[in-house]
Amino acid sequence: MPRILDAAARDRAVIDAAWQVIAREGITALTVRRVAAQAGLAPSSLRYTFPSQAVVREKAIIAVSEHLSGRVAALPAGLTGRAWARAALLELLPLDQQRRLEMEVFLAFGMAALADETLQPLWNATDAVVRDVCARAIEAAKGEAAGGEAGPHLDRLHALVDGLAFHLLVRPDQQDGWAQTVIDRELDSLL
Amino acid sequence: MPRILDAAARDRAVIDAAWQVIAREGITALTVRRVAAQAGLAPSSLRYTFPSQAVVREKAIIAVSEHLSGRVAALPAGLTGRAWARAALLELLPLDQQRRLEMEVFLAFGMAALADETLQPLWNATDAVVRDVCARAIEAAKGEAAGGEAGPHLDRLHALVDGLAFHLLVRPDQQDGWAQTVIDRELDSLL
DNA sequence: TTCTTTTCCGTACGACTGTGCGACTAAAGG
DNA sequence: CCTTTAGTCGCACAGTCGTACGGAAAAGAA
CATH class of the missing domain: 1.10.357.10 (Tetracycline Repressor, domain 2)
Structure with missing residues (x-):
């Protein structure tokens, strides 16, 4: 089991990114790509813990x-x-x-x-x-x-x-x- | 001058369509195509009086x-x-x-x-x-x-x-x- | 009739969306 | 060393978006 992911920390980071996106660009802009960018992740990586x-x-x-x-x-x-x-x-x-x-x-x-x-x-x-x-x-x-x-x-x-x-x-x-x-x-x- | 358009009536119809779309599908769904469909217009026709x-x-x-x-x-x-x-x-x-x-x-x-x-x-x-x-x-x-x-x-x-x-x-x-x-x-x- | 002006709308383009898939990498166990 | 596995990510697909453009249709004027 390599590179163990701290699931809770990842969740927190992504949720915070989602909040930031909503506050800055509105809930219309709550897209997978924007949240991933705000969190510093590739969209496909985001989908590993947030499948949709x-x-x-x-x-x-x-x-x-x-x-x-x-x-x-x-x-x-x-x-x-x-x-x-x-x-x-x-x-x-x-x-x-x-x-x-x-x-x-x-x-x-x-x-x-x-x-x-x-x-x-x-x-x-x-x-x-x-x-x-x-x-x-x-x-x-x-x-x-x-x-x-x-x-x-x-x-x-x-x-x-x-x-x-x-x-x-x-x-x-x-x-x-x-x-x-x-x-x-x-x-x-x-x- | 043919087919005189009642601009005020058209405005009212389109605005009402926009309200209906917002109420039914949320402000995220306030798109040109959906408003036009709700108003019974082709999107290109909607753009004649609502250019954007x-x-x-x-x-x-x-x-x-x-x-x-x-x-x-x-x-x-x-x-x-x-x-x-x-x-x-x-x-x-x-x-x-x-x-x-x-x-x-x-x-x-x-x-x-x-x-x-x-x-x-x-x-x-x-x-x-x-x-x-x-x-x-x-x-x-x-x-x-x-x-x-x-x-x-x-x-x-x-x-x-x-x-x-x-x-x-x-x-x-x-x-x-x-x-x-x-x-x-x-x-x-x-x- | 033909012209002319207003209105309508089909089509197309580039950008962005959510999502599926498969290849890649990195670290732990053997 | 090699294998296994959790995690990362590039790419592609189909759909929707806003908008530009140009031609068709309609109706009063000639």
């Missing part, structure tokens, strides 16, 4: 949900209650380059999934991660006295978070603290 | 802003204050097939414009229409006593409207009055 374009798409969107839930799980253990809610929700917004990349891929696939039903289960799973973070943020912010009808609050917060993410991507000429302020007011309104 | 793919894209996104502002302007004249604000904001949500089509095209171009800077001025103009409707809704809901700092409220409402639109597209399995309820609560919170 569909696999590239699938792993790229799955990686978004893994990154999101991983980052929320890695929040400082000391955070509780409203502080945790605030920090968790901010992990869902494109407030730095890394989060911007993730949200760009997330929303691009969300629109793509509208027309490509093979993408829907994967994207819905990622969407469910976001929704779950929102739900836990509501619980945390409300304190122990939770329960009741979380439906309207959750729908509203979830829509607001995705709307904020979209606006931060598409209208980056905002002053810095804007989105945080909106989140803070939303948390206030929960009480 | 870029023109198709441009007219398709411009038409969104025209439809949106036209529909808001056509609201019953009797509506004022909060009732007008509610009705105007609901025109920005995909609550029927026509509005769904418009918002699907609007958001698809919004993501596409992230990677195609030639699309940005046109999409920003459409975004400005949405934002203007939000601003006027805030004024109307607040009553005559307007002025002051509309900034945070506007940013928040605008993000909420686009987030609601996105969620209605992508998670259509909601009970009916959900989005209206969210809008009503948002209008309440303005007072």
